[in-house]
Amino acid sequence: MDPCPFCRIIAGDAPATWVEREEHAVAFAPLPGSSLAPGHTLVVPVEHADDLLRIGPVPLAATVALAQRVARAMRGALGASGTVLLQASGADAGQSVRHLHVHVVPCWPDDGTVHWPERPSAHVFVGDPHAALAEMFD
Numbered sequence: 001m002d003p004c005p006f007c008r009i010i011a012g013d014a015p016a017t018w019v020e021r022e023e024h025a026v027a028f029a030p031l032p033g034s035s036l037a038p039g040h041t042l043v044v045p046v047e048h049a050d051d052l053l054r055i056g057p058v059p060l061a062a063t064v065a066l067a068q069r070v071a072r073a074m075r076g077a078l079g080a081s082g083t084v085l086l087q088a089s090g091a092d093a094g095q096s097v098r099h100l101h102v103h104v105v106p107c108w109p110d111d112g113t114v115h116w117p118e119r120p121s122a123h124v125f126v127g128d129p130h131a132a133l134a135e136m137f138d
Contacts, residue, residue, distance in 0.1 A: 005031075006044050006099040019070060022046075024062030027070050027104075036105050036115070039078045043067040043102045050098045051089035063102060070104045080106030084115040 008014040010026060017029035019041050027043045029035070045063045049055035055063075071083040086103040088095040105115055125132075 004048055004099045005097060006042075006101060007048050010044070010046055019073075020066060022062065022066060024059045025066040027066055030103070036103070037107065037111060037113070039074055039080070039106045041070050041074075041104045043070055043104055045100055049100045051095060051100055052087065053089060055100050060100075063100070067102045067104050071106075074104065074106040078106050080108055082107040086115060 005014065009016045009028060019027040019029070021027075024047070025043060025045050027041050030040055030042055043063055043066050045055060045059035047056070047059045049059065052060075067085055071085075074080040074083055084103075084105045084107060086105060087101070089100070107113075107115070
């Protein structure tokens with residue numbers, strides 16, 4: 001199996017355009033040709049975890065906190081009037097790299113894009129989905 005591309009970047013074995021490096025999380029530019037907007041940044045936990053369900057609370061908290069600081073920097077440095085956080089866990093959600101990561105995408109009034117699903121899911125769940133979720137916490 002190929003080594004995780006994000007682990008390779010974190011280890012210094014692959015090039016990256018760094019935004020920030022901290023003990024538990026790092027931020028860098030997406031791979032060339034995959035940027036959604038000027039300044040689009042990936043925030044990644046240093047510890048390898050495949051997805052949101054497999055990460056510990058400390059690296060998760062550090063990743064979210066760094067994503068917040070990156071969003072603030074986008075407003076200050078780039079004049080972004082908004083930001084979108086994108087995170088997919090699992091292949092069926094569109095996750096392409098099996099290392100938890102958050103895309104922080106700056107937005108402006110004139111960017112002509114919307115980072116939101118175009119249509120709701122076609123999946124049918126029999127019963128009340130929120131009641132089923134709540135039962136998992138009992």
